[in-house]
Amino acid sequence: MSRSLLCLAIVAALTVPGQAQQTAPPAPQPQPPKPTSQLDSLRTVAESSDYRTTSTYAEVLGFMTIVDNASPNIRVISYGTTYEGRMMPLAVVGTGLKDASAASVKASGKLRVHIQGNIHAGEVEGKEAAQVLLREFAQGKHADWLETMVFLITPIFNADGNERFSLTNRGVQNGPINGQGTRANGQNININRDFMKLETPEGRAFAKLWNDYDPYVGMDLHTSDGSTHGYHLTYSPPLNPNTNAGIMSIMKDEWFPFVTKAIREKYKWETYYYGNASHPGGGRGGRGGGQGAPATPPAAQPQAPAAPAGPRAWGTFEHVPRFHNNYVGMRNRFALLSEAYAYATFKDRILATNHFIEEAMNFAHQNVAKIRTAVGSADREALAGKTHATRAQIRNGAMIEILMGEVEDEKNPINGRNMNRRKDVIKPEQMTDRLWFEPTTTETVPTEYYIPASATKALELLRAHGVQMRKTTVATKGLEQFAITANTQRAATNSIDTGSHGLRSLDGAWAATDVAAPVGSFAVAMNQRLARLAFYLLEPKSDDGLTAWNYLDDVLGVEGAKAYPILRRR
Template identity: 35%
Template sequence: MFAAITLALLAPAVADLPRSRAEQTDYTETSRLDDVNRFFSDLQQHSDFVRVGSFGKSREGRDLPFVVLADPPVAHPRDARATGKPVVLVMANIHAGEVEGKEAVQHLARRVVAGDLKPLLGSLVLLIAPVYNVDGNEKIDVMNRTAQNGPVAGVGVRENADGLDLNRDFMKLDSPEARALVGLFDRWDPLLIVDLHTTNGSYHGYHLTYSIPLNPATDPRLAVQHRETLIPALARTMSDRHKFRTYYYGNFSGANPRPLAADGLSWQAFSPAPRVGTNYFGLRNRFSILSEAYSYMTFRRRVEVTEAFVEEIWKYVAANAAEMTEVARRADADAVRRGRTGPPVKIGAAHRPKALSAPVDILVGEVKAVRNPRSGRDMTAMVEDKFVPLRVPDFGAFEATRTVDAARMYLFPPGGTGKAAADNLRQHGVVVEELTAALTADVETVVVEGITRGEKPSQGHREVRLAGQTRAGRATFPAGTVVVRTAQPLGTLAAYLLDPESDDGLTTWNVFDPDLAVGRAHPVARLRGDVRLAAKVVGGP
């Protein structure tokens, strides 16, 4: 009788909890920004553990929503640090046509506030950026991503208001959204970041695929923890507890395997470039996971599998917080040590896919056409449990074909392109200094012998690749010269951004273009020796 009375008393409160737009429309629609803001505002009225706000503005001036779930309540990074609990950030809707993450984080937050996931607040501080690409989200239309299996009422667009792919903007930081998000990383320092997406490619037999940091410059300890411990544990729980099939994100080389034959086919991971968020976070010495729900499942099922995946990630971090925190701490400490005494980290100047040690069975899925009653177009629908294994090489990693040793310090003039470079570095949270007295030292410079620019614009740029000759010599740098030491936790990221030969640095993204000419030295000099200098920190992140 007591249990019955208790349930009766709780029922109205549970019934009053907000529901996502997907739930309200039987998964025919996805949430607009106002729906998401209303959901979390309503949820906050049910719990003191919810804090809502904005971490920045979009190009069109919309607030970028931000939610903190914590017990005791947390509204500021210093309060989160005071709890001693690791911070986990889940971001959704970076591509606003890939919408199930946006719905899943609403459902998960409700479970944390008033359901089965509430115990997680004893171990974690949970951050949620539910609609990162807010401008793209408001362009919902039935003619966007028409091959995707719902929601039938339409989705947003991939790019932000400037036509930029926000998941290619983590190095150059062209967009106000990326600058705001990186600022959030600097302030809150999440131990793990989860980035929620939808596939857009091969017909496979998995409900969800995932990726981890793929750049070879990622701290080795962090890379091993991802591949040998974290991901295998998640794959097991997704199968055992939720009955979902998962594997590493990739696509078949060439066309989808029709007819079914392995000849010449392989499974290919996407990119090691740190312009992509998952790889970028790894260079910050933090854990990161890319989640890709299979776009040919129904919208409802994509929300379900994404929700289950994030749930298991949270549970894993809660159970392994001490070990993961120590791995990140040692990665930070090693970055400082390498910048001071070496050996230096190797920055990739070029990369190629690397096959795993043995071929693997990749599940090839069956699909069918289903008419969308709103658009009149055919959607592609997964035929559940119709798949066959195909044994192929798995190029699930990358290796550098050419590297350059990171310098102990990078020096460059403070004006013009140097100011733009320094501003970018500070936005990333890299410590930037300037000489307070002239310095004479042995340095390396790269003398440009050839400049190759991309034939077509990419993300508003024509990417630059340099051919050059490294020359050593003694040089004098006047007071005011910008100095960036790699003996700092973000030293690997700083070197990747600044080194003239980096394959995804500021040179790639045209920051130094006005100073580049054949026969001329690149403006950024490398200092490798143990040199004492007089300098002061400039500005802040």
């Protein structure tokens, strides 16, 4: 199965996008295993170009074909189709699997880990590092990991953006000097703001992959062109304050400290939580952080408190689950975001990304039981009656030591433009910790929500996320209704982060009502595995839910709308 899909992939890569799926694949040819010598001489495009160039889509598929053919433990299949019709390749890496299906992977009983590269196709280090990792698996390395884990590796998530090569896509990033792809996908949407609204086929494919394979761990690999700091790589766990506390404590107290210590001891490189230094002199040498400051703040976002005068602050990005790491946390799973440092050399950035993956997976291998237990207890946590955030802001914490750095100018020899080049300088500085969020508005989690059958767009989105629903057979009374006191819509800016949306924001309050949910409504119980995510989608004040993304505008977009159309039971 994997061979024929790869043939299809090659056809897809070489034909006009959009027509690829209509092209019949050639009959699969039996292929003998590649001799070991070919695998040993297999190089990524980055390696073979002396780190001047990153791989095209076709080159990634070619590389994946070779490792698939060379190793019985690697199976490459498709997990979706991009906006422009490119097959999205997934390498399933595991021992003793019958095939690459979700059923076989789950039947293995091993810890499932998803490693994703290239969500932002100007940030190609994850794509290159994932290929290095696949070659290492094909060469028989990491055999210990395969005793406890199965890997789902998607090196080139934003394949369409990858093909829009330009030398100017990444500002003053230090190469690759022959250019790289774009931040947005083929629809001009930032996939790393799409995890709640799911408007991209790539985001939809991700949600299906996660519903089918249900990984315990998700890694999302980026490159940051923000502050000139002293780290080779920065990282982040989920940031939403509603994330399960057990998952957060393992990430903050054990997993990231383990990775930082191991990379320091083995490679003498520093790593820390992702952030940018506040001005003055914040040293933002690029166009903004790798996670990117939003073009417009999310609707319903109260003004965050200003950083205190005096010392600078080290501030992270956003808490909203439209970002990969926050979304994965909302699904009760472990998320590790990485940001290679854009002003280190391309070679060092790929190395740093591989080191990060390797040490993170060493921890996972040693802590399989702990990770599995934490996920299980997060899934079983009873949320009803608890207080959860519907909006949040960064809180000012204690002082922390941040390692700042310096850069110097370097000319790109291809086009003469200026790039930043990391200098081997580390300047410790005490800064205010602005890495974590606190709620600004909260709600008590109910036991059940009731969605009218007429809210077809909302229902379809909930199904795509994997939220379980039950169609009611009797009219349901004894519920609460949300009375609207303020209903505002931000003007659409057509940025890649929000697309054509004008984000909507509601204020008001829930109160007991005589209104019944009619027969045929869809009930969403809050004792299901995805309750945490469902709450953030369904609560009317949520800054990243159905209201914000206009999924209920049939009702809420009407002048004088008095009540939120979804009811709930306390």
